[in-house]
Amino acid sequence: MRIRDLAAARVRYGYRRLHVLLSREGWHINHKRVYRLYRLQGLSLRLKTRKKRISGVRVALAPAKVPNERWSMDDIRDSLYDGRRFRVLTLVDNMSRESPYIAVERSFSGERVTEILGQAAQRSGLPVAIQADNGPEFTSKALDEWAVRNKVKLVFSRPGTPTDNPYIEAFNGRLRAECLDQHWFASLEDARRIIEAWQVEYNTERPHTALNNQAPAAYRAAWEQQQKLAEIG
Numbered sequence: 001m002r003i004r005d006l007a008a009a010r011v012r013y014g015y016r017r018l019h020v021l022l023s024r025e026g027w028h029i030n031h032k033r034v035y036r037l038y039r040l041q042g043l044s045l046r047l048k049t050r051k052k053r054i055s056g057v058r059v060a061l062a063p064a065k066v067p068n069e070r071w072s073m074d075d076i077r078d079s080l081y082d083g084r085r086f087r088v089l090t091l092v093d094n095m096s097r098e099s100p101y102i103a104v105e106r107s108f109s110g111e112r113v114t115e116i117l118g119q120a121a122q123r124s125g126l127p128v129a130i131q132a133d134n135g136p137e138f139t140s141k142a143l144d145e146w147a148v149r150n151k152v153k154l155v156f157s158r159p160g161t162p163t164d165n166p167y168i169e170a171f172n173g174r175l176r177a178e179c180l181d182q183h184w185f186a187s188l189e190d191a192r193r194i195i196e197a198w199q200v201e202y203n204t205e206r207p208h209t210a211l212n213n214q215a216p217a218a219y220r221a222a223w224e225q226q227q228k229l230a231e232i233g
Contacts, residue, residue, distance in 0.1 A: 002027070004041055013178075015043075020207035064095035067220055070155075071100070071127040072168035073138065075108060076176065078191070081184045086191060088180075089113065091120055092171040093127075096223070097208055098216035099171065100124040102199045104192045110140025117146065129153040131165050174202070 002022065013021075015038035019031045064070040075089045089103040101120035105112065117130075130147070132138040134156055147154045157164035179198040185191040207213040214222070 001037070001041070004043070016209070017207050017213075020213045064093075067093055067096050067098075067223070068125050068127045070094045070129045070131060072165050072171075073130055073132040074165065074168040074172060075135065075137070076172050076180075078180045078185070080188070080191070081186055086185075086188055088175070088195065089116060090168060090172055090175065091116075092167050093124070093216075093220075094131075094167045096216050096220040097167070097171075097211060098124075098203050098220055099199050102175075102195055104188060104195055106188070108137045110137050110142035113137050113140070114142050114146040117143075121150075126150055126152060129155050131155040131157065131168075133157050133165065134159055178202075 002025070015035045016031060018038065019029070019034040022029060022034065070093075072092050072094055073090070075087050077085060077087050079085050086104060086106055087108060089101075089105070089108055090099065091101045092099050100123055101116055103112075103116045121127075130152060132154070137143070138154075139156070144154070146152075163169075175195075175198065179195060183194050185194065202215075203217045204215050206215055208216060208219070211219040
């Protein structure tokens with residue numbers, strides 16, 4: 001059964017996202033039937049119930065309205081099969097939800113972060129602003145000089161407040177659940193290969209609910225096409 005094959009390949013996809021993939025393949029089936037089959041096959045995800053906590057008033061930033069208006073940047077940690085640690089630097093466009101670059105290294109210096117941003121800019125263009133936390137690699141002199149030279153504004157989250165940067169937190173959660181937690185990495189090169197393959201799938205195939213179930217790259221392409229038609233009109 002196709003739904004079982006898709007769920008086996010993408011173990012963190014729920015029935016709604018699987019329904020989108022089935023529809024793309026030409027299956028004429030509504031989401032209610034997909035849900036019934038999903039439950040009958042025992043494919044339901046086991047989700048943890050989060051404890052409710054009292055939160056203060058949040059000052060929300062205005063959402064980005066065009067691609068490259070604001071990127072979010074962060075790094076997360078994981079380990080190889082033998083326990084050796086490595087870090088993953090992640091970037092996401094807040095408007096299109098596309099990931100312009102993911103880098104895997106033992107550690108990141110400020111100089112290495114500027115190199116990665118330069119490579120990402122070659123692929124997707126320079127952003128107007130980049131939001132990050134207060135890690136030493138993000139508050140370094142090298143990154144500050146790069147930002148001034150390229151006229152990119154650096155926006156820093158308040159210490160201990162991941163909700164200031166929700167786009168990268170959501171992206172990192174998907175990367176963790178759908179990729180890092182699903183693989184044993186034999187080497188740093190192996191980790192780079194697997195994570196890069198996931199990034200390509202995320203950008204080009206993975207349905208994103210905030211984008212009307214389009215993949216980020218398709219959403220950005222459709223937006224750019226609309227802008228061109230609007231200029232012609």
